[in-house]
Amino acid sequence: MSLLVSDLSFSYGSKTALDGVSFSVGRGQFAALLGPNGAGKSTLFSLLTRLFVTQGGAISIAGHDLKAAPLAAMADLGVVFQQTTLDLDLTVRQNLRYFAALHGISGRDADNRIDTALDRLGMAERAGEKARGLNGGHRRRTEIARALLHDPKVLLLDEPTVGLDAPTRAGLTRHIHDLCTETGVTVLWATHLTDEVLDTDQVILLHRGKVLADGQCGNLRNKRPLPDYFAQMTGAPA
Template sequence: MNTLDVSDVSFAYGQREALKHVGFSVAPGRFAALLGPNGAGKSTLIALLTRLYDVQQGDIRVCGCSLRNAARPALRQLGVVFQQSTLDLDLSVEQNLRYHASLHGLSRRQGNLRVEAELARQGLDERRREPVRALNIGHRRRVEIARALLHEPRLLLLDEASVGLDPASRLALNQHLRHLCREQGLSVLWTTHLLDEVQPSDDLLILHQGRLVASGTADALSQAHGGNLDNAFARLTRAPGATPGVKA
């Protein structure tokens, strides 16, 4: 069973179509990069995946559960890190995590165990009593990832999570997430417009003008469309040149 299945999803704001028959899957333990220029429809897709918007056409399933008619069990398998931080800056790292554990209905004992596990896994144990306001952006992102994983979801969704990070922090975050995929079997869907955040073995999804114009491994798509990712992305997202549904 795939961790995520997006099937024939379309969405419109009035007369303006933001997504047009988008479909793809993310398998267990895979890192999938959703790449697209500004205005491609990435934010709309994230809003649908997190149920900020209801699906108008098609279906989205998380671990086999449809967001249309089984939203609660579907969302239980989803952890989310949004582009804009939603941490309480005046609470400590540990307080932020404990508060979120209670929102997920974890018992005090379960919450304690999960908080301790994520503090250790994210390398935050020594920062637990520091207010989030005192952390740099990279460490704040780690707190957000720890928070998103407290309820042990099978899919982690990150929306432009590297915005504002310096190159070293971006690289560290990118590597950290791939480690979670390899070691924990976590599936990751990472939305970005930065080509250097995509590795050759990643599953790559290219969204342009509301359509999924290509899907496959980054290496295969690069070889099929110009020999490198820069050329492939340029060819697939130029005005008349993208061919919907290209796979590699």
């Protein structure tokens, strides 16, 4: 499995944020992490990206234990956070070149990777534009292109479509699904919008720090009884 989470627990003092969370995502799979505000999605992403230290359980990324081999694990991880992290005063290409340099990628190799990533995300014509002048959808595409520069095995996206209009959301979601098919990258996509999830996608339903359901979206839609929250999100009868 490209991403393996085993019996993960985390608390803020006396408040439990995650309670025995376990799931796995295979190579090339698009997995949607669904859940309401306060479900534990942000805490989970903070643990996956080492912003927080694991209190209980284990995380494996592309076969590397995050605690035992953090450098190897993080080298195979790409991340797009909910809040934009672009330098708005740099051009699209300059933002990507800076990130490439942080990963020890330079010269012609960096240029080739940047061109490939921008072309894949439909951003090649905007390479010389400053990030400040991009709309929300193009900023997101730039961040995704940046996250793919070092050829990660796993890509995490934390509610990447927040604030985007419906056509832009649909286009961005389609691009990520295509990436899974074309490159074999494993995607964990945190959202609370079920229209971003295909019936063939894996769904991990998180609620109050626990996994309520984990399976193919189409199968979960047809399962009875449905978990209450999933029924509310999909509009399906429970």
